[in-house]
Amino acid sequence: MRYILCGVMAAAALAGCTTSVPDSAAGVTDSGQGVGFGNYDDYRDERETQLTGGASGVQDNSDAIARQAAAALNSGEAPVNASPSNPAPAIVENARGISGENDFNAVSAQRDISADAAMIAQNRAQYEVIQPTDVPARPGSSRPNIVAFALQSTNPVGTALYKRSSFRAETKYAQSCGSFPSADLAQEEFLAQGGPEKDRKGMDPDGDGYACGWNPAPFRAAKG
Numbered sequence: 001m002r003y004i005l006c007g008v009m010a011a012a013a014l015a016g017c018t019t020s021v022p023d024s025a026a027g028v029t030d031s032g033q034g035v036g037f038g039n040y041d042d043y044r045d046e047r048e049t050q051l052t053g054g055a056s057g058v059q060d061n062s063d064a065i066a067r068q069a070a071a072a073l074n075s076g077e078a079p080v081n082a083s084p085s086n087p088a089p090a091i092v093e094n095a096r097g098i099s100g101e102n103d104f105n106a107v108s109a110q111r112d113i114s115a116d117a118a119m120i121a122q123n124r125a126q127y128e129v130i131q132p133t134d135v136p137a138r139p140g141s142s143r144p145n146i147v148a149f150a151l152q153s154t155n156p157v158g159t160a161l162y163k164r165s166s167f168r169a170e171t172k173y174a175q176s177c178g179s180f181p182s183a184d185l186a187q188e189e190f191l192a193q194g195g196p197e198k199d200r201k202g203m204d205p206d207g208d209g210y211a212c213g214w215n216p217a218p219f220r221a222a223k224g
Contacts, residue, residue, distance in 0.1 A: 051084050144191035146184055150216030151223060153196075157215055160207040164199055172202025177212035186212035 155161055180186040186203060187210065193200050196209030203211035210216065 144188055146187050146191065146214075147219050149187075149191060150219035153209060153216055155208060157210055157217070158206060158208055161209055162196055162199070162204070162207040164205055164207045165202075166205075169202060169205040173205050173212075176201040176203045180212060183212050183214040187214035190214075 177186055180189065190196070190199070190201075190203045190211035195204065195211065199205075199207075199211075
């Protein structure tokens, strides 16, 4: 019984210490005043009056101001500072905001299709076609010119024109061609050793006149 009495007395003491809490969900106190300021309706009316310079209601002209600022940037003029107190600007309808060279009407007023055709014909008349000439000899070298040989020969790769020995053909081909870093150098050496008629080192086993897989087609295509 003593414990029950003590619990009742403690609850009564806590209840006496509580204070009224404003209705935070509704945003007002028991007296009907707004939280942090006086009557909310009076505050709202005063704030709208300050924003509109005395007029009732807030004037929404942000879209018009944004369009005016964009037009000012395109024209080189300074943009208007955005402010609720600024009046709605006068908007120029159908403002393209593009340069003259991208405006079809502006370009068509300067020249037409026939003028463009005449300009193209004039440019073509000034073209200079340079014909290919013979490959010059390399100064200070007596080595064969593989470019000249490619242009003089006519047979495709693999078409046999010269007789070759089949004795140890694969071995000779592998040993001889493996000593050159490129097919161009191999063809140059092949010609220096009596090619294409002779093949002392077995560099052209199929007898087409092209050693170690060398191909004259790129040189012919360049001339063509």
